[in-house]
Amino acid sequence: MDHNRTDAGELAEYGYEQELRRTLSAWAVFALGFATISPVVGIYAVVQLGFVFAGPAWIWAVVVAFLGQLLVATVYAELSSQFPITGGVYQWVRRLGGPRLGWLVGWIYLASAVASLTTVAYLGASWLHMLVSDSELSPAAHVLLGVVFIAVALGINLLGVNPVKHFLNAGIVAEGVASIAVSVFLLLFARHHGFSILFDTLGSASASGGSAAAGFVTCLAVAGWAFLGFDATTQVAEEAEQPRRSVPRALLRSYVFVAFTVLLTSIAVTFALRRPEDAVSGKTVDPVFEAVTQGLGGWSEKPFIVVVLIAFFACAISIQTYIGRAVYAFARDRQLPCSTQLAKVGDRQIPWVSLTVTAVLAGLGLLLGFNGNAAATLISFGSGGFYFVFLTVALVALIARLRGRWNPSEGDFRLGRTGPVINVLAVAWLLFEAVNIAWPRAELAPPSGSWIQVWAVVLVFSALLVLGLAYVVAARPHTRLAADLPTVPSTEEVKAH
Incomplete structure (x- = not known):
């Protein structure tokens, strides 16, 4: 294919x-995907909850989530190769499932993405506090430091694409040190347990009404967070060189490399904890930090915090x-209020208005942090939205494939005859995991949380869906797609070139 074309x-x-x-x-696109999925952010967000609900056996929930999401990532890679356009899921569903459904999926996707930025800022704020103080972190200070996180990420993005690339490269180095190098050291020199501990729950079933199976399923709902963000590469398709080739490859390579790093860190931390039962009981609040500082010595505390912070900042910047x-692509098609302003591209050729607005919205989400520990609620909220989007995209792709509306023969990445099988398996996995994440669980809400926080995922996304449907009916955004925005170039048109 002619790359100039x-x-x-x-x-x-x-x-x-x-x-x-x-x-x-291709490397820059990979770096974006790697920093967004982020093994450091992914593992540190779920390891504490994993131990509480499944004990050392929590790692098998990570394995299951990895394999399930690998199916989804493969379907996404094929879609991104066929449709090399900024906007990702919104563009795909709009073309394969219709403009109304495309709008709704894009709407939920944007809400979930903003929630993920809020979550990363909230989790990163804890590490920022650990760097400067040993005192207990108050809810108000937690929220304020989260705002600092978002402000720094916005500032870097507003500088332009090149500074972002440099920070993402720094993030990859930090991830390598904090995850791979430290994990290898722990496995070689600080191991206190053998492989058999990975099959022990250490009494964690008590957190799930005495059922080890229920605890594992809850852990699986949380583990899904560790494998979000691989689709970030699809949002820069119009800034990537040779996107039909570079975007799907970067998507899969970043996903597999992050998954390897997450599994390595999970095993190393579990083997290195001297008293894993304390992580199950909650006495050890941060199993990763405990394992690292015990294994490397007290001198490692501050350097390790700095490295982890760099990874968190890189993740926030990439998100x-x-x-x-994503907002720019939505606004460019006149699908949002104030679309003209949101679609503006500044002198540095970045959508600066969209970046600013989404940063403000993510900052407002931090207000949840005033009500105690909001980590589990934010993780469930962000995961729930993304898995709803994953399911819809995979289902739309499968239906379009079976009805002959989508023939994935135009991209550089093709699954061939295995495509329908992988697509069916991806839909089955996502149907289970989406329900699992949305399932109301009191154990994932803050200790003093109300029923609203228990039902947060269902309530919030029901409200978003109702609002989205009301907007589609009242504003009819799908009718604003001009005649010069074709659904998809026909196979004949592509071959003609």
């Missing part, structure tokens, strides 16, 4: 002009990068 001329077939500069190499592009 692919990179410069192909957008015209979808009705768009090239507004964003194509400066992202904000792809959210800004």
